[in-house]
Amino acid sequence: MAGKLTISKVEVLDVRFPTSLEAHGSDAMHTDPDYSCAYVVIHVSENPQLKGYGLTFTCGRGTEIVVQAVKTLRFLVEGQDCKKIWSDFATFYRNLTSESQIRWVGPEKGVIQLATAAIVNAIWDLWGRHENKPVWKLLVDLSPEQLVSTIDFRYIRDVITPEECIAMLKEKKGTAGEREKELLQGKGYPAYTTSVGWLGYSDERILRLTQEQLALGLVSFKVKVGQNLEDDKRRLRSVRKAIGPNNKLMIDANQRWEVQESIDWVTALKEFNLLWIEEPTSPDDILGHATIAKALKPLGIGVATGEMCQNRVIFKQLFQANAISFCQIDSCRVGGVNENLAIYFMAKKFGIPVCPHAGGVGLCGFVQHLQVWDFISLSGSMENRMIEWVDHLHENFYSPPVVKDGHYLVPKDPGYSGQMKEESIATYEFPKGTYWSNVADGQASVQPTMVCQ
Amino acid sequence: MAGKLTISKVEVLDVRFPTSLEAHGSDAMHTDPDYSCAYVVIHVSENPQLKGYGLTFTCGRGTEIVVQAVKTLRFLVEGQDCKKIWSDFATFYRNLTSESQIRWVGPEKGVIQLATAAIVNAIWDLWGRHENKPVWKLLVDLSPEQLVSTIDFRYIRDVITPEECIAMLKEKKGTAGEREKELLQGKGYPAYTTSVGWLGYSDERILRLTQEQLALGLVSFKVKVGQNLEDDKRRLRSVRKAIGPNNKLMIDANQRWEVQESIDWVTALKEFNLLWIEEPTSPDDILGHATIAKALKPLGIGVATGEMCQNRVIFKQLFQANAISFCQIDSCRVGGVNENLAIYFMAKKFGIPVCPHAGGVGLCGFVQHLQVWDFISLSGSMENRMIEWVDHLHENFYSPPVVKDGHYLVPKDPGYSGQMKEESIATYEFPKGTYWSNVADGQASVQPTMVCQ
Numbered sequence: 001m002a003g004k005l006t007i008s009k010v011e012v013l014d015v016r017f018p019t020s021l022e023a024h025g026s027d028a029m030h031t032d033p034d035y036s037c038a039y040v041v042i043h044v045s046e047n048p049q050l051k052g053y054g055l056t057f058t059c060g061r062g063t064e065i066v067v068q069a070v071k072t073l074r075f076l077v078e079g080q081d082c083k084k085i086w087s088d089f090a091t092f093y094r095n096l097t098s099e100s101q102i103r104w105v106g107p108e109k110g111v112i113q114l115a116t117a118a119i120v121n122a123i124w125d126l127w128g129r130h131e132n133k134p135v136w137k138l139l140v141d142l143s144p145e146q147l148v149s150t151i152d153f154r155y156i157r158d159v160i161t162p163e164e165c166i167a168m169l170k171e172k173k174g175t176a177g178e179r180e181k182e183l184l185q186g187k188g189y190p191a192y193t194t195s196v197g198w199l200g201y202s203d204e205r206i207l208r209l210t211q212e213q214l215a216l217g218l219v220s221f222k223v224k225v226g227q228n229l230e231d232d233k234r235r236l237r238s239v240r241k242a243i244g245p246n247n248k249l250m251i252d253a254n255q256r257w258e259v260q261e262s263i264d265w266v267t268a269l270k271e272f273n274l275l276w277i278e279e280p281t282s283p284d285d286i287l288g289h290a291t292i293a294k295a296l297k298p299l300g301i302g303v304a305t306g307e308m309c310q311n312r313v314i315f316k317q318l319f320q321a322n323a324i325s326f327c328q329i330d331s332c333r334v335g336g337v338n339e340n341l342a343i344y345f346m347a348k349k350f351g352i353p354v355c356p357h358a359g360g361v362g363l364c365g366f367v368q369h370l371q372v373w374d375f376i377s378l379s380g381s382m383e384n385r386m387i388e389w390v391d392h393l394h395e396n397f398y399s400p401p402v403v404k405d406g407h408y409l410v411p412k413d414p415g416y417s418g419q420m421k422e423e424s425i426a427t428y429e430f431p432k433g434t435y436w437s438n439v440a441d442g443q444a445s446v447q448p449t450m451v452c453q
Numbered sequence: 454m455a456g457k458l459t460i461s462k463v464e465v466l467d468v469r470f471p472t473s474l475e476a477h478g479s480d481a482m483h484t485d486p487d488y489s490c491a492y493v494v495i496h497v498s499e500n501p502q503l504k505g506y507g508l509t510f511t512c513g514r515g516t517e518i519v520v521q522a523v524k525t526l527r528f529l530v531e532g533q534d535c536k537k538i539w540s541d542f543a544t545f546y547r548n549l550t551s552e553s554q555i556r557w558v559g560p561e562k563g564v565i566q567l568a569t570a571a572i573v574n575a576i577w578d579l580w581g582r583h584e585n586k587p588v589w590k591l592l593v594d595l596s597p598e599q600l601v602s603t604i605d606f607r608y609i610r611d612v613i614t615p616e617e618c619i620a621m622l623k624e625k626k627g628t629a630g631e632r633e634k635e636l637l638q639g640k641g642y643p644a645y646t647t648s649v650g651w652l653g654y655s656d657e658r659i660l661r662l663t664q665e666q667l668a669l670g671l672v673s674f675k676v677k678v679g680q681n682l683e684d685d686k687r688r689l690r691s692v693r694k695a696i697g698p699n700n701k702l703m704i705d706a707n708q709r710w711e712v713q714e715s716i717d718w719v720t721a722l723k724e725f726n727l728l729w730i731e732e733p734t735s736p737d738d739i740l741g742h743a744t745i746a747k748a749l750k751p752l753g754i755g756v757a758t759g760e761m762c763q764n765r766v767i768f769k770q771l772f773q774a775n776a777i778s779f780c781q782i783d784s785c786r787v788g789g790v791n792e793n794l795a796i797y798f799m800a801k802k803f804g805i806p807v808c809p810h811a812g813g814v815g816l817c818g819f820v821q822h823l824q825v826w827d828f829i830s831l832s833g834s835m836e837n838r839m840i841e842w843v844d845h846l847h848e849n850f851y852s853p854p855v856v857k858d859g860h861y862l863v864p865k866d867p868g869y870s871g872q873m874k875e876e877s878i879a880t881y882e883f884p885k886g887t888y889w890s891n892v893a894d895g896q897a898s899v900q901p902t903m904v905c906q
Contacts, residue, residue, distance in 0.1 A: 031553045060554035061525065065564060068521040072514065100484045101513035109737070109763065110563020111518060155735040158712040158744075259611040282608040284562070284766040286739060287773050291611075310562065313737040320740050 005050075005082035005130065009043040010119065012070040014063045015055075015420065016430040017361065017393055018439075024392050025059075025359060026200035027254040028226035034060030035361045035393060036430070038067045039420060040118040042126055044082065052126025053419040056118040056332040057360035063430065069115035072102065077119055086127055089150035093120065093338050097152070109310035113335050120336025121366065125416035135337070135416040136369040140176065140376050144169035147377075151342045155313045159320065165345045172380050179376045188407035189371055190220070190382060191389035192248065194359050197223030197239065206235060210242040217406035220248035220386055222278070226256035229268060236272045245273065252278035255308070259288040263295040276304040276326050283308035289323035304328050307357035311335070312342040319350040326384070328357045331366035337416075340370055348378055358388035364401045365394075365417030368408045396424035458503070458535035458583065462496040463572065465523040467516045468508075468873065469883040470814065470846055471892075477845050478512075478812060479653035480707040481679035487513030488814045488846060489883070491520045492873060493571040495579055497535065505579025506872040509571040509785040510813035516883065522568035525555065530572060539580055542603035546573065546791050550605070562763035566788050573789025574819065578869035588790070588869040589822040593629065593829050597622035600830075604795045608766045612773065618798045625833050632829045641860035642824055643673070643835060644842035645701065647812050650676030650692065659688060663695040670859035673701035673839055675731070679709035682721060689725045698726065705731035708761070712741040716748040729757040729779050736761035742776035757781050760810035764788070765795040772803040779837070781810045784819035790869075793823055801831055811841040817854045818847075818870030821861045849877035 016036035019025055025033040036059060042052035058066055076096055085092045096116055097108050106112035128135040139147060144166045153162060183189065196209040210221065223239055225232040232251075240249055251274055257265060262280035277296065281288050283305060293303040302325030309315055311334050318324045327347045329340050347354050354374060356367035364387070371387050379385070387408055394400035397420055399413040411417055427435045469489035472478055478486040489512060495505035511519055529549055538545045549569055550561050559565035581588040592600060597619045606615060636642065649662040663674065676692055678685040685704075693702055704727055710718060715733035730749065734741050736758060746756040755778030762768060764787050771777045780800045782793050800807050807827060809820035817840070824840050832838070840861055847853035850873055852866040864870055880888045 029551070029553070029556065033554060033557075057557075059557040061552065062555040062558040062565070065518060065522045065525055065558055069518045069564070072518055098482070099514065100482070101486060102515040103482065104486075104510075104512040104761075105515040105518055105564050105567060107761070110565055111522070111558050112515070112563055114558060155711065155738060155741070158741065258608065282766045284764065285608060285770065287770045288608070288611065288766075308557075308560070311737065313735045313741075317738065317740045 004046060006045040007042055007078055007080050007082060008045040010070065010074045010077050011041040011043065012067050012118070013039045013041075013425060014067050014430045015039050015425060015428050015433075016060055016063060016436070017396075017428055018435070019392065020060070024198060026198045027224045027252065028199060028256040029254045030059055031200070036060050036063045037361045038063055038070055038115065038118050039425070040070060040122045042077075042119075042122045044126070050126065050129060052122040052124075052129065054118050054120070054122025054125055054336070054416070055362050055418055055420075056114040056121075057363055058114070065111050066114050066118070069111050070118055073099075073115055073119060082123065082126060082130070085123060089338060090152045093150070093335065094152050094154070096120070097335055108313075108335065113310055114332060116335040117332040120338060121332065121416060121418060124337045125418055128415040132414050134369060134411045134414060136372040136376075136411070139369070139373040140180065144173070147341070150338045151345070152338065153342070156316050156342060156346065159316055160346055160349055164349070168345065168348055169377055172377055175380065176376050179380060183372060183375065183410050187405060188409045189368065189375065190386040191218065191403045191406055191408050192220030192222060192250070192386045193218045193389050193391075194222045194252070195390055195392070196221055197235065199224040199227060203235065203238060207238055207242060210239050214243060217404070218389070219406055220250070220275075222250040222252055222388070224254065225251045225269070226253035226265070229265060232269060236269060240272050248275050250274060250276045250278060250304070253280050255279050255282055257281050259285070259291050262292045266296055266301060267299065270299045270301065274301050276302040278304040278328065279307070283310075284314070286314065286317045286321050286323055289318060290321040293323050293325065302326055304355065306330060307333060309333070312339055312346070315343045316346055319346055319352060324352060327352045327354045329354055329367070329370070330357045331363055331370065332360075337370070344370070344374055344378055353379070353384040355385055356387050359390045361393050362397065362418050364389060365397060365399070365411075368401050368411055369416060372410055396420055396428075457499060459498040460495055460531055460533050460535060461498040463523065463527045463530050464494040464496065465520050465571070466492045466494075466878060467520045467883045468492050468878060468881050468886075469513055469516060469889070470849075470881055471888070472845065473513070477651060479651045480677045480705065481652060481709040482707045483512055484653070489513050489516045490814045491516055491523055491568065491571050492878070493523060493575045495530075495572075495575045497579070503579065503582060505575040505577075505582065507571050507573070507575025507578055507789070507869065508815050508871055508873075509567040509574075510816055511567070518564050519567050519571070522564050523571055526552075526568055526572060535576065535579060535583070538576060542791060543605045546603070546788065547605050547607070549573070550788060561766075561788065566763055567785060569788040570785040573791060574785065574869060574871060577790045578871055581868040585867050587822060587864045587867060589825040589829075589864070592822070592826040593633065597626070600794070603791045604798075605791065606795070609769050609795060609799065612769055613799055613802055617802070621798065621801055622830055625830055628833065629829050632833060636825060636828065636863050640858060641862045642821065642828065643839040644671065644856045644859055644861050645673030645675060645703070645839045646671045646842050646844075647675045647705070648843055648845070649674055650688065652677040652680060656688060656691060660691055660695060663692050667696060670857070671842070672859055673703070673728075675703040675705055675841070677707065678704045678722070679706035679718070682718060685722060689722060693725050701728050703727060703729045703731060703757070706733050708732050708735055710734050712738070712744050715745045719749055719754060720752065723752045723754065727754050729755040731757040731781065732760070736763075737767070739767065739770045739774050739776055742771065743774040746776050746778065755779055757808065759783060760786060762786070765792055765799070768796045769799055772799055772805060777805060780805045780807045782807055782820070782823070783810045784816055784823065785813075790823070797823070797827055797831055806832070806837040808838055809840050812843045814846050815850065815871050817842060818850060818852070818864075821854050821864055822869060825863055849873055849881075
């Protein structure tokens with residue numbers, strides 16, 4: 001790797017899709033999301049053709065705050081040599097998350113953590129492109145020592161050490177080739193679908209979509225719940241009937257409930273043979289999730305959460321407290337690939353399967369890399385594991401994820417699958433893209449009747 | 454309260470003081486803070502003289518992100534009738550913290566929570582001014598039902614209910630007048646000082662400041678630790694010698710350590726007879742704090758944290774897990790007065806004294822109101838309670854807090870004590886104030902030699 005790769009510019013754009021018009025993505029807490037992102041492009045001085053593309057998912061309003069945060073963090077990134085970053089990524093990561101003045105407005109949570117993710121994901125994409133490998137393959141091929149050197153272990157050393165992580169990888173190294181072959185030559189990685197049961201959809205639409213997804217080979221289905229118990233029963237009865245007794249059915253409350261309310265509500269739905277209840281209550285409530293998990297265990301219903309858990313310290317405690325049976329990492333909520341690696345290692349140590357969250361823009365593309373790496377290099381297992389599949393907006397990406405016969409096909413293009421098409425940006429950049437400048441007040445959810453593209 | 458009070462404008466300014474030049478506020482994690490704030494002024498249509506002033510404390514870089522967040526939230530505030538807000542404050546608060554699109558970039562944490570605090574604090578200030586009362590007196594005079602109606606109980610109903618809170622207030626109502634008199638006619642509310650022991654100060658300076666503070670009547674002292682154990686020992690020995698065996702001594706690590714490291718380091722300092730160790734590790738690590746608290750209990754050293762704990766859900770768990778002996782609310786970190794009231798009620802229920810964090814800009818001014826209210830209306834006790842006192846930057850406020858003979862004097866001016874002087878804003882607004890436009894690159898901490906005012 002001779003020669004420098006100096007980051008000359010961190011470009012950031014606000015891109016918003018008017019999904020609220022169709023109630024895509026609607027749940028008990030996010031009733032009108034416009035799936036959006038703070039989109040980051042990293043340029044290097046030495047090679048104008050080589051760029052890194054990353055993003056963090058948002059829901060419309062508020063994206064401009066994350067964009068501002070990326071701009072604030074830029075001075076820590078521009079001028080840095082990528083080769084130096086990659087050789088000691090944890091130090092770069094720490095500098096980004098613990099800058100002495102900026103950390104006060106985080107640290108490692110909320111807006112600033114989302115902005116960190118967009119930047120860090122772009123740097124991994126660039127690394128993959130530079131090596132001409134998809135990021136999962138880059139991760140698989142790194143030496144255990146170098147992979148582990150990307151992780152900031154601050155605040156998690158009481159449960160895991162770098163030495164333990166290196167040993168985990170080494171233990172699986174000998175058989176990694178077989179699993180890589182299995183994934184590439186076999187069906188791929190199991191997916192589950194959330195697209196059938198958004199809260200804003202009608203019963204007829206849910207049933208039709210369930211049948212369509214079944215026909216596409218999906219065997220695991222997630223339905224949004226939490227606004228009205230009788231509605232939930234009716235919708236779940238309908239979906240369970242359509243998918244039969246053996247396919248998997250999960251529910252997602254998107255933080256709607258109190259602790260006891262979670263237990264009562266889910267208990268009232270036990271007849272539908274549910275694999276997990278996702279986000280029953282506040283993502284900050286570790287002890288609350290532990291209480292819910294304990295109460296639901298006799299019913300065979302697991303607790304899942306993670307998409308809004310801010311960092312490795314929260315996940316550490318979810319594991320310590322036996323609060324979750326399924327760990328739902330988000331590729332952009334925590335600070336990008338590095339932070340997610342830390343979470344995967346802890347999940348492995350505590351024996352909890354990772355089933356990534358991917359409902360949003362670009363998330364399916366990212367998490368497939370992490371999950372493929374996990375199977376090949378870390379957990380060595382697909383048991384109880386699957387990747388969320390939400391088939392919206394993929395047409396806006398150059399290397400979209402592909403699900404066939406209920407499985408993600410292993411991505412083969414170099415990078416992290418997050419590069420958006422130029423025409424999509426020209427259309428949906430907010431507020432100056434052609435779509436938004438044609439909408440009078442720039443708010444799809446406020447002016448649906450004005451949209452006629 | 455006839456007639457409306459319509460919020461016509463939410464003004465927001467970025468104000469930064471070049472404190473890094475003097476190492477004021479320096480600790481193990483924030484080595485060069487420029488004490489700053491996102492400063493909010495709320496205007497009402499019906500009365501151009503009546504304004505509400507609020508702020509959230511920041512450390513310099515990153516303030517612009519919080520300013521952007523206030524601008525994003527503005528549409529939820531402008532046009533609202535204050536009288537309606539005050540009659541159902543919890544609903545307004547929930548609308549602000551749970552807006553269906555914006556909540557994704559929080560929720561209730563980090564940048565968005567700081568911005569919420571600045572707005573909410575300004576609305577309380579305006580309420581106090583409208584009633585011609587300091588906010589503590591406004592709180593004392595509200596009926597128990599109305600006071601409790603300002604709190605959003607979502608996610609804390611498993612430990613506390615509105616009915617319990619109302620009962621707590623009613624129980625103390627009969628004797629409240631006596632305690633109010635005691636505070637007004639007596640010495641005031643006990644303070645402790647942090648000004649002697651910032652990490653960037655020399656040993657000589659620490660000793661001189663300790664002696665000065667002793668002469669001013671202070672009897673409780675906090676020293677920053679965590680960079681080097683031998684340095685800490687030397688500094689603590691010096692301060693303990695100066696203050697004698699009976700005065701209180703606390704230490705603050707500002708999140709520097711791992712869990713086991715916290716236990717080991719503090720144990721090595723036990724000879725100095727310490728009241729508490731503050732922020733030993735990540736503010737997100739509830740279970741870590743519980744482990745540390747358990748280990749240090751036999752040494753008689755309590756664990757304190759809170760200034761960077763994001764919301765009521767984190768505090769709920771700190772209480773549930775017996776993780777803290779002292780609860781350090783911050784007036785601006787959580788979403789303002791309403792959220793802090795929730796925390797005070799839980800602290801009361803779990804029998805944990807509140808000792809507010811106040812190292813920053815404007816924080817001493819705010820927290821005195823909350824603590825005075827707590828003494829009069831809720832806890833009824835000053836035992837084991839004191840308010841941090843950091844005597845920096847108060848000259849920039851119209852109604853600065855006053856500490857005499859080691860006690861905060863009860864504030865008497867209407868409002869929440871957060872109105873900044875116009876000349877201070879003209880000087881320190883960033884980057885266009887006269888101070889910053891005279892500094893070449895707008896970064897005090899980078900260009901200290903250029904500052905010569």
